[in-house]
Amino acid sequence: MFKKRNLKLVLVMLLMVSLLMSACSSSAPASTESASASETTTESSTSTDTPKEMDKMTIQLKWLPQSQFMGYYMAASKGYYEDEGIDIEILPGGSDIIPEQQVYNGVADVGVTWVSSLLKYQSQGWELKEVAQVFQKSAMLLVSKAETGITSPEDLVGKKVGSWFGGNEYEIYALLEANGIDREKDLELVQQDFTMNQILNDEIDAASAMTYNEYGLLLESGLSDADLNVLDMNDEGVAMLEDCLFVTDEWIAENEDLFVRFLRASIKGWQDACADPEAAGQVVYDADQSVSLEHQVYMAKEIAKLVTPEGFDPAKIGYIDMDAIQQTADLAYKYGLLTEPAVLDDTTITSKYFEEATK
Incomplete structure (x- = not known):
């Protein structure tokens, strides 16, 4: 009797061990899937955090x-x-x-x-x-000292007018012709340098100037707006x-x-x-x-x-x-x-x- 009971107990214990092993075996893939998902999430996060190539x-x-x-x-x-x-x-x-x-x-x-x-x-x-x-708008001006009396294109006749040439002269050509002035006969077009010294030293009567640069150089030299006359290509209808x-x-x-x-x-x-x-x-x-x-x-x-x-x-x-x-x-x-x-x-x-x- 005692031996039969022990045998039953052993069989029960073997059955429990078998069930436990089966449970562990069936849960392993779920653990693997979880780990795989975690790795995917990490890779995705890493990919998102990588700076985009410029x-x-x-x-x-x-x-x-x-x-x-x-x-x-x-x-x-x-x-x-x-x-x-x-x-x-x-x-x-x-x-x-x-x-x-x-x-x-x-x-x-x-x-x-x-x-x-x-x-x-x-x-x-x-x-x-x-x-x-x-x-x-065009920034091109012809600027002169007020004392020259150049207040209109017609006043350029007989004067020395500076140009940088090299493609910067065409608005001046248009201004002159639009006002019936022959650029070969009625005035002298002079090669202008990239300073404003020629007009400051009275070597020319009117100089080319960009509103944002050379005109400012004249103001910085001590002249005021009142000391200068300006012919603006936009106002004269010949702007480029x-x-x-x-x-x-x-x-x-x-x-x-x-x-x-x-x-x-x-x-x-x-x-x-x-x-x-x-x-x-x-x-x-x-x-x-x-x-x-x-x-x-x-x-x-x-x-x-x-x-x-x-x-x-x-x-x-x-x-x-x-x-x-x-x-x-x-x-x-x-x-x-x-x-x-x-x-x-x-x-x-x-x-x-x-x-x-x-x-």
Whole structure:
């Protein structure tokens, strides 16, 4: 009897051990699945935390770092390009750097140049396209000392008038002809240097000046607005548009989305710069001290008037006014910069990307 009871007890214990082993065996896959899910979650988290690779991009300026280009420097300073996934490089220009060549040869992706200059290269078969117009007005002036009595174009007759030439003379040619003045006979056009010493020393009667640069140099020399007379190309109806953005056909065909993101960030930068030119001048000065802080701020204030003139909606910065473009092209052809009328269609100019960036 005792042996049978012990045998039953042993059988019960063996059964319990068997059940326990079975339970452990069946729960193992669930544990493995749990671990696998945990690993997946960790991998997913790690993947999400990995920084997104930035798209590298370069913009070639027309001149040295100055507030003429403050929108791009402001956008970079405020991280707008980074927000759009762009690692931007701003390439300064200079007297020996031609933006059209830099972009055409692939040194830069986007360039800044004057519309008249771009039209010239396009007319020579370069596949370059204007994709945004930053300056809505011309900055070109003819400035003279008040004592010369030059208050109208007709007063230029018999005078020495300075020009930088090299593509900067066509608005002057247009101004003269529009007022019946023969540039070969009625006055003397003189090669002007990049200082304002010739007019300060009375070597010429009227000098070319950009509103945002050379005119400011005259004020900094001690002259006041009252000491100077100004002929403004916009007021005289012979303005030619200046700073625009352009690309090659090949690059934009492969980088439409990248350019739209670049333009969206740039517009934000220009909006901020025009709203607070003192801050913009400081940003440009911090980027490269090519001129004094005071002059950078002066330039910034004047540039804002060209990019967002009175009554212009800052939301439309970059807008291409085809009437103004046509006037620039007509003057460029009439006065010899172009040998034939400019082609203004989708092959040379487009608002497509501006519309995408501002919608």
